[in-house]
Amino acid sequence: MRWTLGRRSQNVEDRRGMGSPRGMRIPGGFRIPGGTGRGRVARGGGIGGIGLIILLVAAWFLGLDASFLLQGGGPVEAPYTDSQPSAPRSAEEDQLAEFVSVVLADTEDTWRPLFDQMGEQYQDPTLVLFTGEVNSACGFAQAAMGPFYCPADQKVYIDLGFYDDMRNHFGASGDFGQAYVIAHEVGHHVQNLLGIAEQVQRVRQQVGEVESNELSVRMELQADCFSGVWANHADRARNILEEGDVEEGLNAASAIGDDRMQRQAQGYVVPESFTHGSSEQRVRWFRQGLESGQLGACDTFSAERL
Numbered sequence: 001m002r003w004t005l006g007r008r009s010q011n012v013e014d015r016r017g018m019g020s021p022r023g024m025r026i027p028g029g030f031r032i033p034g035g036t037g038r039g040r041v042a043r044g045g046g047i048g049g050i051g052l053i054i055l056l057v058a059a060w061f062l063g064l065d066a067s068f069l070l071q072g073g074g075p076v077e078a079p080y081t082d083s084q085p086s087a088p089r090s091a092e093e094d095q096l097a098e099f100v101s102v103v104l105a106d107t108e109d110t111w112r113p114l115f116d117q118m119g120e121q122y123q124d125p126t127l128v129l130f131t132g133e134v135n136s137a138c139g140f141a142q143a144a145m146g147p148f149y150c151p152a153d154q155k156v157y158i159d160l161g162f163y164d165d166m167r168n169h170f171g172a173s174g175d176f177g178q179a180y181v182i183a184h185e186v187g188h189h190v191q192n193l194l195g196i197a198e199q200v201q202r203v204r205q206q207v208g209e210v211e212s213n214e215l216s217v218r219m220e221l222q223a224d225c226f227s228g229v230w231a232n233h234a235d236r237a238r239n240i241l242e243e244g245d246v247e248e249g250l251n252a253a254s255a256i257g258d259d260r261m262q263r264q265a266q267g268y269v270v271p272e273s274f275t276h277g278s279s280e281q282r283v284r285w286f287r288q289g290l291e292s293g294q295l296g297a298c299d300t301f302s303a304e305r306l
């Protein structure tokens with residue numbers, strides 16, 4: 001991906017080094033303000049090494065859709081500590097931080113005119129970089145959950161260590177695959193601004209678990225499609241795509257499908273419990289957005305075949 005000359009976003013909030021170091025804690029479930037504590041993270045005891053890392057990445061995709069789990073904007077406990085950054089950061093990590101800042105800026109430059117065309121006004125989301133754990137308006141979150149978007153504060157949260165796990169344990173490497181992750185979260189922001197997230201959330205509260213999961217899948221696949229829409233416009237306007245980039249994006253979408261994640265984490269697949277969609281579905285919707293460049297092509301809610 002051609003990105004080094006790209007504009008850097010003004011909307012990055014760097015909170016790295018303010019929480020506990022990542023990987024130091026086993027996720028022990030998290031609090032949902034006013035919620036039911038549905039978070040399905042493993043509890044305590046005896047998990048370590050590779051198992052823990054796979055669990056950490058898998059948590060992003062397995063029923064832990066933070067965008068939904070972490071709703072509402074109630075008072076948040078356990079504020080992040082205000083300590084100084086403890087460990088010096090590597091040049092590689094700083095470059096990664098710059099990279100996500102460029103991707104974020106590119107989503108801003110892409111979505112603003114698209115919203116203008118719809119007679120809507122795009123509001124830039126903030127991207128928060130954190131290490132280990134973070135306090136959001138949606139609750140207290142750990143890196144275990146993977147990147148997420150919080151509608152209540154309109155911020156995307158990411159611990160850059162997620163990219164290591166993605167590469168090392170799910171074979172999803174390459175900068176465009178990394179960009180896709182950011183663009184997907186920004187896709188949730190777009191859903192929020194357009195009122196889609198709120199409508200879906202309302203319906204989800206009234207239906208059973210299977211239907212609720214299906215709505216979550218439709219929501220996620222739409223965010224994948226929006227991510228493709230971004231890539232389409234960004235490439236036309238700024239020629240960002242290089243040879244192999246599309247494959248990287250598709251590979252990332254495929255690597256993090258619910259079926260593959262479930263097989264890796266638990267050895268079998270339970271389609272009804274999908275909350276993000278299968279690898280094939282994620283690839284299909286990402287491609288749909290990428291090839292059409294049209295928001296209208298991303299209506300996953302009325303699509304008969306996902």
Ligand SMILES: [Zn+2]
Nearest residue numbers: 067184220223
């Ligand atoms: Zn998502």
